[in-house]
Amino acid sequence: MKPDDEVCLCFHVTRRKVAQYIRVEKPGIASQLSECFGAGTGCGWCRPYLERIFENERSGTPAEAFDDLALPDAIEYVKSRSIYRTNRHTPASDA
Secondary structure, three states: OOOOOEEEOOOOEEHHHHHHHHHHHOOOOHHHHHHOOOOOOOOOOOHHHHHHHHHHHHHOOOHHHHHHHOOOOHHHHHHHHHHHHHHHOOOOOOO
């Protein structure tokens, strides 16, 4: 995932915006990233990724090493979110 790829697809929040928010605002916990343009408050898909970004930024790891965090590329990310949303809104069972 590149810096200008969207992490929060619901509110179009990029990885760069989240990282900058963490550096400037210094949130104490990952859930405070919701104050960054609403990141993580839509469908919920991006929350685990936001937590990874939060931990990475707080650890002081250089930005160049960020791509090693096993974040998917933008195309894979969008496809996986589509599957997540489809399954999330479908009842598991009618029984």
